[in-house]
Amino acid sequence: MSTATILIVEDDDWLAEQHSRVLTKAGYKIAVALHALVAIQVIDDINPDAIVLDVLLTGSTAFALLHELQSYGDTGDIPIILCTNLASELSVDDLELYGVKKILDKTTMVPDDLVVALRSVLS
């Protein structure tokens, strides 16, 4: 069981709840932000070990948040897992400079893929 703290940034509240359900069962501590602006505040507050990030967010895209995180030394190293419907249009190679370690496709992933991905990036 891990005790790492994971921030889920997802504007669909029920999908955020589902991710939380899966990760809580796997032993992670979870925080949820429904918007990028809230996410920045939560990151400051809890300093998460990893972030699970949707791409198309209400109010701004994930890329604005990724830019913001890279602007600061203490947040630039937080590993990011993108969890998105746009996975087929993105590549880790293009986004690794922004801390993106994995990209999960919401349309094909199974719930445990999130746990496997987190174990991988936190190991």
Add this chain to the structure above:
Amino acid sequence: MSATRGEHERLFNGPLTDGLPSLVAAAHELKSPLALVRQLSLMLEGGDVSANEQKRMLRQISLTSERALRLTSDLTRSVRMSDAMFTLEPINPQQLCEDIVHELTPLFLAHSRDVKLIPHKHPLLLVANRDLLRRIIMNFSDNALNYAEGGTSVEIRIGMLKSGNIIRLGVRDYGPALSGDILDSLRGKLARASTPIHARPQSSGLGLYIASQFADVMNGKIGVTRHRDGATFYVDLQASRQLNLL
């Protein structure tokens, strides 16, 4: 009274029958609810959930499916617009909106939000097609549900413009404000409606595009007003003169 093809339809030469862009938008809009339903179903198949969780997840599956089905139904309706005649009739907007509030309340409560009607102080009648107007308001409400902050109420407001000839039905949400750039872009698109309208940053705008199409058939128009803490999407329609005759 009836209407067939409106200005909108002539301008776009048949939206949603024009091929790939509309199909891509529809696919995008349907991905999210289907992905959620799939995740919840897989979790339930796994079996490691409590009875309470199970009940909640099944409810979420039902409500998410209904929302997705509403979109597919609107799409079907939209594609068939050019073939159909739409009867326009005097409609009591308060009664229609009360029905919508009643229908949507379980969905909103399940999302820890509320939906309520803010009626006009005097009875009003407008000229519209009941089914299309209902779809527009449902569409705006779905959009508002996505955008409203948890714990807030979405308000369906009925009002009359100063001229007295136009009745406005608006759906007001309380969430993060649109940025100036997005608002300018949205206003331009609402005015021209020559490309799919991006209702919200995360949306393909397909739902709003369909709503503008439906409004056009009824000689109405849709628009948006930005507030500090949210937005109102509205449809303006002709007031009926029947009340004056009474």
